[in-house]
Amino acid sequence: MQKEYKTITEISGPLVFAEVDEPVGYDEMVEIETPNGETRRGQVLESTSKFVAIQVFEGTSGIDKESSVRFLGETLQMPLTEDLLGRVLSGSGEPIDGGPEIEPDEERPIVGAAINPTAREYPEEFIQTGVSSIDGMNTLVRGQKLPIFSGSGLPHNDLALQIARQATVPEEGEDESEFAVIFGAMGITQEEANEFMDDFERTGALERSIVFMNLADDPAVERTVTPRMALTTAEYLAFEEDYHVLVILTDMTNYCEALREIGAAREEVPGRRGYPGYMYTDLAQLYERAGRIEGRDGSVTQIPILTMPGDDETHPIPDLTGYITEGQVMMDRDLHSQGYEPPVNVLPSLSRLMDDGIGEGLTRGDHADVKDQMFAAYAEGEDLRDLVNIVGREALSERDNRYLDFADRFEKEFIDQGFETNRDIDETLDLAWKLLSMFPKTELNRIDEEAIEQYYHEDVSTDDEAEEVTAD
Template identity: 85%
Template sequence: MQKEYKTITEISGPLVFAEVDEPVGYDEIVEIETPDGQTRRGQVLETTSEHVAIQVFEGTGGIDRESSVRFLGETMKMKLTEDLLGRVLDGSGQPIDGGPEIEPDKREDIVGAAINPYSREYPAEFIQTGVSAIDGMNTLVRGQKLPIFSSSGQPHNDLALQIARQATVPEEEKEGGESEFAVIFGAMGITAEEANEFMDDFERTGALERSVVFMNLADDPATERTLTPRLALTTAEYLAFEKGYHVLTILTDMTNYCEALREIGAAREEVPGRRGYPGYMYTDLAQLYERAGRIKGVDGSITQIPILTMPSDDITHPIPDLTGYITEGQIIIDPDLNSQGIQPPINVLPSLSRLMDDGIGEGLTRADHADVSDQLYAAYAEGEDLRDLVNIVGREALSERDNKYLDFADRFEAEFVQQGFTTDRDIEETLEIGWDLLSMLPKEELNRVDEDLIEEHYREETEEQVTAD
């Protein structure tokens, strides 16, 4: 039964406070009707037997003490259907693409249900993004949550679009080829220009046909940003666990989401935690990130790539810090590589995929993936260290071996990491480039690669190459 009150006592930022004469359910949906007849939606954020705090999604402008508050007796739900693929929705789940209204097959609570740990299937299947620095060095695995850490002004959106466009499950990894691949793209607090770029790319490349896009713009209410990732993940759960899709969920920008949490916390006059963010931000982020995964006996999966811009490029800031605790690694966007024109500017040394070893073993045709990755990493790390030494003593003071590693580091960035935002490399091509680079080094330096693999893949330098050098 719906209950209606005209007892608003206070309006603070995105919050409305009202008196009630009986308890109201937490997270219950509210409709607020202003004196001029406009209706705003909100959600109960805090409730007692005497008053409630309501978070208003569309902003509190025009709401006053004469407005009526109506409690609908249900929580926020997402309209779900397979026909959502190819649709563009706003941050509150309403269509903005000029298409028809959503005719749902079912409606589900956006909070979602936690996956029972006993029912979880361990992530162990490779997802090919077409990006060598990820596929070769920090492999993404089905059911994993692997964030991208960037900073303001870096091309993380271009990388997100490239992954959304190119990501696929290789044929040999499909269990009988029964599962389709889908992308859920949730954008929070982006500018209209960025939104236009996203949509132009989705439509131009045809990626929209297998995608569901949620758009919360910078001038939309900040409180709506707390809904967007939950709506996106509820849609992902439906497609993955009920329709059998392998779903890649890209959420950008989680920093804007956390800023919305801080704004709401300030309006509620909560005691702030680190840098003014709510003390419960870790729990809140975990509720989102832990919705990735696989379920035993279910064909589909949810893989997450949250993207966040680190304030002041500080990886110890609470947002990347807490994200790193919850997720299984990180991909680091490097401003120095970006300034050199490397695309995508991924720094593979601080980047990490904790589930990589599980995703590149059984099921892939290339047995050398792990060995090549380890050797590339070690050689590039040594080349990076030698670059610092060159700044002190000069290149002439280094040995022939050291100069080979310096050349290796330069070519690694120019040929392996650098590929542009439109090039799609399969894992075979990525590893072939890796072997080309490793063949720059003497065989005795390849101490992380099996001898049989060296004999099979090592490229001996020809006289023509020596002359050219």
């Protein structure tokens, strides 16, 4: 039963406070009608027996104490249908692409339903992004949550679009139409929104995607709803329509700033650096909606993207995200300044579920062994770069110089592939073997001899030796 009041007592930022004569349900939807007849939507953020705090999605401008507040007796619902594929929606789920109104098959609360831990299926199937630094070194697994840690000015949006265009589930007999991408943008500029939409339309990626768009000038409160709208849609497609859904959320920093703004308006006691003390719980409610369920064919995989304020990995947002998720992909400012695309630094990056999604028999030998050998060689080359700055290359041994050359070629040939290049896993591992073949076979101590005999490039090491003789 709907209840209506004209008892607004205070308006503070995105919040409206009103007196009530009986308790109102938490998260209950509200309609606020202004004196000029305009209707705004809101949601109950706090409720007692005497007053409620309402967060208003469209902003509080024009609302005054003469406005009426109507409680609808239901929570915010997302209209769901498979026909949402190819549509562009606002951050609150309203169509903004000029298409027809949504005719849902059903509606669900955006808070979602927690997955019973005993019903969860362990993530262990590979998702191919077409990006070598991810597929080869920090593999994304179906049902995983793998964030991208970036910084202001770095091309994380380009990487997000590349993954959205290229991501597939490479299984024999798997129909690619069963793979869908949900793109949730929070607090982005109009220019960024135009770039996203131009790319989606140019590449045809929009046909298998659903885009939720919250702009920087949209109310901050809407930003807290956008990821929940996206994830509710993902759960429907995955667990009712059997899609493998990749959810890309950018930028989680803007989402957390919205939490801080709302917390300040509520005069809450702040936590670290002014963020709400419950931010860890709030982020976990989003990230833990990734996964697989036993008996269901679909899956929800998440790639949250966040910009670290001041490139600080210890900032509360990346710090708490790292606790909840299964690794991170780190973008690097030095690699970006050298023109590498995408500028992913694989050494501090990590995919904790990688070894479960790759391995012997997948392709090109044991992928895990190849990855370990590449990590070891690149790490040694990076260490030697520091030494070269002190003693020079002439003071290093032939072996050390070979590792330095490997580090240079690894960045130029493996990392730097451009944002338009799509490499399948075979191409990525072929390139890995070509780079590892710079070393004598005795240096490849992390790969079994059978794989070395089968995939080692004899011509690469011979060419390198010929170059050294010519140089002498």
